[in-house]
Amino acid sequence: MTADTPFDAMFSGVIGREYQMLKLICPFAAEMSRLVGAEVGTYCRTRDTLAQVVELGGGTGITTLSILTAADNLTVFSVDNEPTMQAQARESLSHWADLGRLAFCGDDALTALRGLATASVDVVASAYTLHNFQCDYRRDVLVEIYRVLKNDGRFVCGDRYALDDIPAHTRNTQREVAGYFETLTGINRLDLLEHWIIHLFSDESEDHIMREGLALRQMAEIGFRELTLTHRLDVNALVTAVK
Ligand SMILES: C[S@@+](CC[C@H](N)C(=O)[O-])C[C@H]1O[C@@H](n2cnc3c(N)ncnc32)[C@H](O)[C@@H]1O
Structure with missing residues (x-):
């Protein structure tokens, strides 16, 4: 965060310090x-060897713990900058x-990801991280995820996937904003x-927004197969894919 780009490091300020308020x-x-x-646990339990899981944007560890407790035969390499x-x-x-x-x-x-060997990872998992990426960077990340995964390895991503139906997505986002105001003004x-609204402007900006259709097409072009998008609730959805 600098004077010129005061809101770039979105998770270094009050959002990061009080991330538990997200719930x-x-x-x-x-x-x-x-x-x-x-999802990670179900896949790892089908393996009879130790599975290497890479988590992108581990944050304060909420999803990390969920992964760690999902199966005994996995280790997590949790990345967050x-x-x-x-x-x-x-x-x-x-x-x-x-x-x-x-680790x-x-x-x-x-x-x-660039530091990891090709075909060395069983699962790449992530929650609410990829939507923060600038679009070109996200595409490069997806290419690298595909490269580091072993054949038949899994990509599991729970995140903000914007609907292709733009008016419907706008209504979802408007409801979301109304909820922020109701909850956070209620507890003063x-x-x-202020910071979550500023953050949302970044999520929704042209060079960040992660639209469902484009995201899945991009992944298919990179080589992922068996793409699924499930558990949609408003702006949230779970995407899984196989290398
Ligand atoms: C919304 S939080 C989600 C945290 C966690 N996955 C969870 O489920 O609670 C997004 C996280 O992604 C991290 N992040 C954002 N951009 C990143 C990048 N380019 N590389 C690594 N981590 C990043 C942020 O620092 C933040 O901790």
Whole structure:
């Protein structure tokens, strides 16, 4: 965050410090973390070897914990380039790190993936991270996810996938904003309200918005197969794919 780009590092300020408040304005986020973990666990339990899971944008560790508890035969390499967020995960999940089941990486997603060997990873998982990426960067990340996955490896992504029906997506977003105001003015947290609204402008901007149709087409072009989009609730959906 600089004077010229005061809102670029979206998770370094009050949003990052009080990320647990998200459950008030987006109760479905916790369910999405559970769904991502369950999906990863179901796949890993079909394997008889230790599965290597890479998590992109691990944040404060909510989805990381869901993944770790979903199966015994997996390890997580959790990537997040925002120290305010990752420091909370490092603290709350230190037990898992001590057990050797969890390692952290502070690089950005693309740099971290580029550092991994081709066909070396069983699952790449993520929750509410890819929609934060600028579109070209996101495409590069998807190419790298495909490269690092083993054949038959899985990509599991619970995130904001905007509807292709633009008016319907706008109505979803308007309802979302109304919910932010109702919840955060109700507890007199106008500071958080300001930052989440600013954040939403970035999510919805032309160079960030992750539309469902384009996202799935892009993944198919890269080579992913068996693409599914399920559990849609308003702007949220779970995407899975196979290499
Ligand atoms: C909305 S939070 C989600 C956190 C977590 N996945 C969860 O389910 O609670 C998005 C996270 O992605 C991280 N992030 C954003 N851009 C990133 C990038 N380019 N590389 C790595 N992490 C990134 C942010 O720092 C933040 O912690």
